Amino acid sequence: MRASRFFISTLKEAPSDAEIVSHKLMLRAGMIKRLGSGIYNYLPMGLRVIRKVENIVREEMNRAGAVELLMPVVQPAELWQETGRWDKMGPELMRVKDRHGRDFAIQPTSEEVITDIVRTEIKSYRQLPINFYHIQTKFRDERRPRFGLMRGREFTMKDAYSFDRDVAGMQQSYQIMYDAYVRIFSRFGLQFRAVAADNGAIGGSGSHEFHVIADTGEDALVYCPTSDYAANMEAAEAVALSVTRGAETQSLVKTPTPGKAKCEDVAELLDLPLSQTVKSIVLTVEKEDDGAINKEVWLLLLRGDHDLNEVKASKVPGLADYRFASEAEIVEWFGTPPGYLGPIGTRKPVKVVADRTVANMHDFVCGANELDYHYTGANWGRDLPEPIIVDLRNVVEGDPSPDGKGVLAIQRGIEVGHVFQLGTRYSEDMKATYLDEGGKPQLMQMGCYGIGVTRILGAAIEQNFDDKGIIWPTAIAPFEVVLCPMGYDRSEAVKAEADKLYAALQEAGVDAILDDRGERPGVMFADWELIGVPHRIVIGERGLKEGKLEYQGRRDTAATAVPLAEMAEFIKAKVRA
Structure with missing residues (x-):
């Protein structure tokens, strides 16, 4: 290519609305041009990078035995209604009507469409396993599109879907895709880490995220430098920091703590370590019973220096649809405004759930359910019943690794890929079955595997830049x-x-x-x-x-x-x- 016959459009300064390094540099380097909120034109220089990313992805998917097809951007609502995602997906799913008033979705992903293809085309166990993929435009109606290609509304993704006869086959297909992803990101020339992750709204059992390592990354990645353990913050297991509960040595005392509503302030007033305090978080679950709405209030307890992991909280049986309680609800159930809440002497019955670390604490400080008072010397069994014990918190650097092989470290990353074991989440809803050796119908076991093709550009730049501009790895440079x-x-x-x-x-x-x-x-x-x-x-x-x-x-x-x-x-x- 000769520069005189190519399109080069560089800027000395980035537009004022560019927020992060990759966004600024891509605009300045003439790779993208904003068309609307979260929607960009890919100019020739940027498109060359996208095509190189796609070529590597396509080569490794083909090498792994996946078969390429192409599914449409616009999808009938009926398929999404079969799985319940037409309503569950919420406002991120862009919905449109055609001239006849029929509903369609502008696809953010293609589980429903690929399952529809397979349920009509795959009849026998002899046709399995099969893995289909495509590289296609996606659209998600983000509430706050930002950071250029990192969180746009329109983007390009490679999504693949495997179909197997049984769980063992699905796990084998999953491993094949996992290994393919390792090769893909290695060929990109990027520093990356694969971490165990939560499946989230897509459903299914196990999953791994692939993150490009970058100090500016939105996600916290938890790993053990001396073992293979790695997970994102949502899925990282937090072990109890005390193996056993110590013996009680103090009496329960209601202690004045005027104006001290935060654990940090209470600890300072009482001259105690923050780790001896317990914070209270109140959640509400509303259940409909014969047309009436009944409220169930839960009290979650964490050590004063720890933070709640909301994904873990949602997995506590009974808390899948929780919300944070309002102040009026807190006063109704506890008799005091937030800041002085605790598990001892609530006004109405609540369900108490303690984090693993809290469950092994003794002589701890907690709210007394009375304005300007906290209890000191609180102990399980003596002063309050034994709680439900669950891993509720975010891990912190230096925590023991769950595999017992060292301590945890944390680094920042940008998610660019995700592999899921879906199981029968979609095949059951859409009746995607095959006939086994005995001629009996069986549900197909599914996996799905995504790579954010255009997101790779932003992630690569966030990892590779200096004060002069972008530093592309050779494999994906324009x-x-x-x-x-x-x-x-x-x-x-x-x-x-x-x-x-x-x-x-x-x-x-x-x-x-x-x-x-x-x-x-x-x-x-x-x-x-x-x-x-x-x-x-x-x-x-x-x-x-x-x-x-x-x-x-x-x-x-x-x-x-x-x-x-x-x-x-x-x-x-x-x-x-």
Whole structure:
């Protein structure tokens, strides 16, 4: 590609509404252009990166035995109604009507459509296992689209769906896809981590997320540096910090704590460690009984220095549809406003659930259900009944690893892929069955596997940038090499050598661009450093007289002189490395 025949549109400053590094740099580098809220045009430079990402994904999916098809963006509501997701999905699902008033969804994912295909096409166990995938536009009506391609409304995703005869087969298909994802992200040239995750709204049993490591990542990744344990914060298991409960040594005392509604303030007033306090979180579950709404109030207890994990709370039996209690409800059940709540002496019966660590505490401090008072010296069994014990909290750095092989560390990451074991979540609702060896119908076991193709761009930049611009890994860079001739339009020697080297690189399969625009060196270098091409060759008259060219990698602090006759082989080795 010659720069004079390509579209290059760089900016010195990013638009004021650009929020994070990747958003700013993609706009400045002329890779994307905003069309509407969370909707972007992919300009030629950005589209080249997308196509390279897609090519790697497609090669590895094909290698793993998946079969490509293409499903539509617009999907009939009837399929979504079969699984209940037409209503459950909420406002993120973009709904439209055609001219006849029929409902359709602008797809955010394709579980229903692929299951519909398979239930009509797959009849026998002999046709299983099968794995279909496509790379297609998706739409999710985000409440607050932000961060450019990181949380847009329209995006490109690769989603795949496996169908198996039984659970063992599904688990084998899942492992095949997991391994394929490891190869994909390795080929991208990105630092990444796979972590155990919660399945969330998509349903099913087990899942793993794939995260690009970046300090600016939205997600907290929990891992053990001395073992293989890794999970996202939602799914990371928090073990009890005391193996056994200590013996009680204090009497229960109602202690004045005027104006001290937070555990930190109570601990400071009483000159106690924060870890000796217990915080109370009140949840409400509403249940309909013969047309009447009955409220069930739950009290969740965590150590004062710990935070509630809301996903874990939702998995407590009976709390799937919880909400945080209102202040009026808290006063009705506990007789006091928030800040002085506790499990001892509630006004109305509540269900008490203690985090594992709290369940092993003794002589702890908790609210007395009276304004300006807390109990000190509280103990299980003596002062209040034994609670329901559940893992409720977010882990913190330094916690013991659940596998017993070290302590936990936390780093930030950007989710770019997710693999799920769905089981029969969709095949049961949509009656996707096959006939087994005995001629009896059996439900298919499903898995699904997604990669955010366009999101990869933002994640890669968040991991790879400096004050000059983007630093693309070679495998997904818009161009692998840029040739920067000094005075291309003025020096016949420079032009001849640049054209010759460019032709040689093209013949060798190197994705090179020749900057033949005749720009000043400073402008030319600034453009390509901003765009992030990983390898640069400078061709100048002085170097030609000495029989040398200059090579500089995007991360290099200085250029390297390379003999003219050796440059083609030198750069081929760099690109292949």
